[in-house]
Amino acid sequence: MTEKTAPLKTVFQDRGLIVRSSGKLIEGVQARHAKVIPDERGRLGEIFRADDPWFENFGQVYFTTTYPGVVKAWHYHKKQTDCFYVIKGIVKIALYDQRKDSPTYGTVNQLYLGEHCPGLLRIPPGVLHGWMAVGQTEAYIVNIASETYNYDDPDEYRTHPHENDIPYEWAQKDG
Numbered sequence: 001m002t003e004k005t006a007p008l009k010t011v012f013q014d015r016g017l018i019v020r021s022s023g024k025l026i027e028g029v030q031a032r033h034a035k036v037i038p039d040e041r042g043r044l045g046e047i048f049r050a051d052d053p054w055f056e057n058f059g060q061v062y063f064t065t066t067y068p069g070v071v072k073a074w075h076y077h078k079k080q081t082d083c084f085y086v087i088k089g090i091v092k093i094a095l096y097d098q099r100k101d102s103p104t105y106g107t108v109n110q111l112y113l114g115e116h117c118p119g120l121l122r123i124p125p126g127v128l129h130g131w132m133a134v135g136q137t138e139a140y141i142v143n144i145a146s147e148t149y150n151y152d153d154p155d156e157y158r159t160h161p162h163e164n165d166i167p168y169e170w171a172q173k174d175g
Contacts (some may be wrong), residue, residue, distance in 0.1 A: 008022060018111060071130060095109040
């Protein structure tokens, strides 16, 4: 099998949250370690606030789940900004900048988010993205979207997860 994944290097780090890239952090993409406050009763995780500098608009909040080893990719939005937070399990998230007018056009970013690596990922319009649940448990992903989903005219454009020209391979890498 020919490897089509671009070599990735660390381009951003915030505590345990690491973004690797084929170039640099994709323009408009932001990531940060999430604030988790534990006490004897459990944990409180702060995800997103209206006074957050990343906040631009409230469309809706929803969750989706992904079974272990399943890839949910690739898609992008023309208007919507996504902000992902993984509350259970762990996912490998990949991003690809297909915006021809972007200085990071053709760049791939990859990071892991999950219950043991809490973080928030902001994905601007035009950036292809997707994820694969890794590990042994179903992953639960929360998305705080800037736009309300329009059932009659969805702002969602898909590309096949494996049969495409994106320099990224979803296969698990054992070592």
